[in-house]
Structure formats: C-alpha cells, structure tokens
Amino acid sequence: MNVEDIRKILIVGAGTMGQQIGMLFAVNGYEVMIYDVSEDVLKKASDRIARLADRLVQIGKFSKDQTQKALERIQTTTDPENAARDTDLINESVPENPELKGNVFGMFHKLCKPETIFTTNTSSLLPSMFAGASGRPERLCALHFHDIMITDIVDVMPHPGTDSGVVDLVKEFAERNGQIPIVLNKEHSGYVFNNMLMGFLASALTLAQKGVAPIPEIDKAWTGVMHTPAGPFAIMDTIGLGTVAMVIEYWAQKTNDRQANANAEFIKEYVQAGKIGVKSGEGFYKYGDAA
Ligand SMILES: NC(=O)c1ccc[n+]([C@@H]2O[C@H](COP(=O)([O-])OP(=O)(O)OC[C@H]3O[C@@H](n4cnc5c(N)ncnc54)[C@H](O)[C@@H]3O)[C@@H](O)[C@H]2O)c1
Incomplete structure (x- = not known):
C-alpha cells in the first residue's frame, strides 16, 4: 500500500477527538466515515x-x-459492516x-480488508497492550492528535511488532493532512x-488535593x-475531566502511587457530580455556553 492508496478513513468513536480528527481528514480531501454505538451520539457529534x-x-x-x-x-453509521x-x-x-x-480493533479486523491500517489515538496507553487483540499487530501503530484548533503536532x-513500512506510511499520511509528525523510536x-503535560497536571492536582492553594490561584501562578x-485546571477542563480521570486512575492503580491515587479520587468527585469540563458547561470552572 502507498500513501496515495489511502482514500477512505474510518473514525471509531464520535466524541471530542473523533469529531476533530474526522473533520481534519475530510477537509484534507478524504472520505470519512464516523462510527459510534448510538444514533443519538452520532446526531450530537454531527x-x-x-x-x-x-x-x-x-x-x-x-x-x-x-x-x-x-x-x-463525512458520513456516520452505527453499523460496523x-x-x-x-x-x-x-x-x-474510543474511551x-x-x-x-x-475489542473494537478485533471486531474491525474481521470486517476490514487485510491491507487496512489500524491507528489509535490513545493518550497514555501503549499499542502493545491491545496489539494482539487487534488481530493485525504488524499494521497497528499510534497516530495521536492534540487539539486541532491549537496545533498541527501529532505523534x-x-x-515492537509494528512493520516499519507502516510507520513510514502513517507518517506520510499525517503530513498529507498538514500535520507535523513526531515519530517515536x-x-x-x-x-x-503528553508525557511532559501529565507531569505538569499531576503537580497541579497534588497542590489542590493537599489544599496548598485554591484552584484559581494555582492556575494564576502558572x-x-x-x-x-x-x-493546568483550565487545560483539564478543555481536555475533559472524564478522560483526565481515566488516565490518572489507570496509571495510579498500575503504579500503586499513594499521591496519584489521591489525585484520581480528587478529580473523580468532579466527574461523578457531572462536572466534566467545558463540554458539560462546568468542570473546575463554570462555562456560560456549554457549546
Ligand atoms: N480529549 C482529548 O483532549 C484527547 C486528546 C488526544 C487523545 N485522546 C484520546 O482519544 C480517545 C477518546 O477521547 P475523547 O476525549 O474523544 O473521549 P469521548 O468520551 O469524548 O468520546 C469517546 C466516544 O467513543 C464512543 N464509544 C464508546 N464505546 C465505543 C465502541 N465500542 N465503539 C465505538 N465508539 C464507542 C462514545 O460513545 C464516545 O462518543 C481516548 O483514548 C483519549 O485518551 C483524547
């Protein structure tokens, strides 16, 4: 497969990132299909x-x-086939x-042609954690976006099992979409x-969790x-506190770090109260227009 052979893209998950990435590929001339689990979600995403x-x-x-x-x-569907x-x-x-x-990649492995390349936009997981389950580890790698409104940097x-030709192809594909790829070894x-960012956000959460200073003061200092x-707290509101909480909780449990666990509990209180950031109208701060 050459980069010119890539014409039709499937975005799986129509949330914050799926919407942005779908739009980016479409504006660069690709046919985009967005798949999610319900028509209601797809209607809101559209x-x-x-x-x-x-x-x-x-x-x-x-x-x-x-x-x-x-x-x-851009088209949308709830039908995997x-x-x-x-x-x-x-x-x-997806989350x-x-x-x-x-599971998602495994399902699409059975439905897609053998050449289809699988990329994940995961923020903090490793592709090797689900490479086996994807059914085509050699054609899987991460193509990770930040907020497309603010940057063209992608990872x-x-x-270890990714074919090096697939890495080159995905890099070239990213460049064709006007992106600046950072290719990891x-x-x-x-x-x-994100590695640098998560350290920064963890420091801010620790300060708030220990009650060292109020949240607006911590942001103001920065x-x-x-x-x-x-x-840092306004940044977390933009990312979405649900996503931030999942990342922090996953690694807190994996490393069994006491402060990281306390930070996860701190942020989960907001999520459980429905305060998930800009998209819900309230997170650490209130937003007048949830849109
Ligand atoms: N939010 C960010 O700033 C950001 C940035 C880069 C990467 N990411 C990563 O992108 C991924 C998604 O994050 P998000 O913030 O867009 O999440 P989100 O919660 O806004 O969206 C997730 C979407 O996935 C859908 N979904 C759930 N299960 C599904 C399934 N089985 N099949 C298809 N769709 C399913 C949900 O209905 C939802 O629409 C995560 O891995 C996250 O780490 C997030």
Missing part, C-alpha cells in the same frame, strides 16, 4: 462537527468553502481502556508532549509567570 467547522473558519484555519466541502465528505467497507485506515478514539480498544508511535506512555492563556 451538530458539534458543524459548529467546529464554523470555528475553524473563524480562526482562519480553513476557508468556508473548504469546510463546506469537508462536511459533505457499513463502517468497515472499503476503509483504508482506521483512527480509533481510554485497553480492553475496549482491543506516530510503533509498538519506541513505545512510551504519553508520547513526548499563567501569570508563563504568560499563557490557560493554567
């Missing part, structure tokens, strides 16, 4: 993608004409759980940027000195 298109025009990233044509290239048909590359953005990701990360949780618009 509405949010339309709003995302408007925002991308507003910030000058793409023209109105580009986003309009992109929207016409329909989703898998003619797909050349999958990018998966951060290795078993779930393995391309193989696991080997698996490492959190890639490059934004005031670094002259950046958002501090």
Whole structure:
C-alpha cells in the first residue's frame, strides 16, 4: 500500500477527538466515515462537527468553502459492516481502556480488508497492550492528535511488532493532512508532549488535593509567570475531566502511587457530580455556553 492508496478513513468513536480528527481528514480531501454505538451520539457529534467547522473558519484555519466541502465528505453509521467497507485506515478514539480498544480493533479486523491500517489515538496507553487483540499487530501503530484548533503536532508511535513500512506510511499520511509528525523510536506512555503535560497536571492536582492553594490561584501562578492563556485546571477542563480521570486512575492503580491515587479520587468527585469540563458547561470552572 502507498500513501496515495489511502482514500477512505474510518473514525471509531464520535466524541471530542473523533469529531476533530474526522473533520481534519475530510477537509484534507478524504472520505470519512464516523462510527459510534448510538444514533443519538452520532446526531450530537454531527451538530458539534458543524459548529467546529464554523470555528475553524473563524480562526482562519480553513476557508468556508473548504469546510463546506469537508462536511459533505463525512458520513456516520452505527453499523460496523457499513463502517468497515472499503476503509483504508482506521483512527480509533474510543474511551481510554485497553480492553475496549482491543475489542473494537478485533471486531474491525474481521470486517476490514487485510491491507487496512489500524491507528489509535490513545493518550497514555501503549499499542502493545491491545496489539494482539487487534488481530493485525504488524499494521497497528499510534497516530495521536492534540487539539486541532491549537496545533498541527501529532505523534506516530510503533509498538515492537509494528512493520516499519507502516510507520513510514502513517507518517506520510499525517503530513498529507498538514500535520507535523513526531515519530517515536519506541513505545512510551504519553508520547513526548503528553508525557511532559501529565507531569505538569499531576503537580497541579497534588497542590489542590493537599489544599496548598485554591484552584484559581494555582492556575494564576502558572499563567501569570508563563504568560499563557490557560493554567493546568483550565487545560483539564478543555481536555475533559472524564478522560483526565481515566488516565490518572489507570496509571495510579498500575503504579500503586499513594499521591496519584489521591489525585484520581480528587478529580473523580468532579466527574461523578457531572462536572466534566467545558463540554458539560462546568468542570473546575463554570462555562456560560456549554457549546
Ligand atoms: N480529549 C482529548 O483532549 C484527547 C486528546 C488526544 C487523545 N485522546 C484520546 O482519544 C480517545 C477518546 O477521547 P475523547 O476525549 O474523544 O473521549 P469521548 O468520551 O469524548 O468520546 C469517546 C466516544 O467513543 C464512543 N464509544 C464508546 N464505546 C465505543 C465502541 N465500542 N465503539 C465505538 N465508539 C464507542 C462514545 O460513545 C464516545 O462518543 C481516548 O483514548 C483519549 O485518551 C483524547
């Protein structure tokens, strides 16, 4: 398979990231199918993608004409067979759980053609955790995005069983989508940027969990000195506290680190109260318009 042979993309999971990544591929001329588990989720995702298109025009990233044509290239489905048909590359953005990701890839392995490349957008897991379950470990690697509104940096990360040709192909594919790939030599949780970010967020959570300073003060200390618009808690609200909590809890349990477990409990209280960040209208802060 050459990069020109990649035409049709399947996005699995229509949440925060699936919406963004689907839009990005569509605006770059790819046919995009978005698969999720319910029509209700897909309807909400379609509405949010339309709003995302408007925002991308507003910030000058793409023209109105580009986003309009992109929207016409995006389809949605809850039917796995329909989703898998003619797909050349999958990018998966289901919740951060290795078993779930393995099950999803395993299902699509049975439905996709043998050449289809499988990529995961996991934030902190390792592809080798579900490479076996994917049914095609040699064609699986990570293609990991950040927020497409703020950066074009993506991570391309193989696991020990990934074919090196697949890594080159995924790198080239990312570049064709206007992205700047950071290609890792080997698996490492959190890639490059996220590895640094999670350390930063953990420090901020520890300060709040120990009651050292109120949350807005911790953010102010960071934004005031670094002259950046958002501090660690505002950043977590943007990522989504559900996703942050899952990442922190998973690694807290794996490492059995006492402070990490306390931080996981701290953030889970917000999630259990329905405060999951910008997308729900409230997280560590309140947002006037949940959209
Ligand atoms: N949010 C971020 O800033 C961010 C950034 C980079 C990577 N990621 C990673 O992307 C992945 C998704 O994160 P998100 O924030 O978009 O999550 P999200 O909760 O917003 O969306 C997840 C979506 O997956 C769907 N889903 C659940 N089970 C499914 C299944 N079996 N088949 C198909 N769809 C299913 C859900 O219905 C939901 O729409 C995670 O692995 C996360 O670590 C998140």
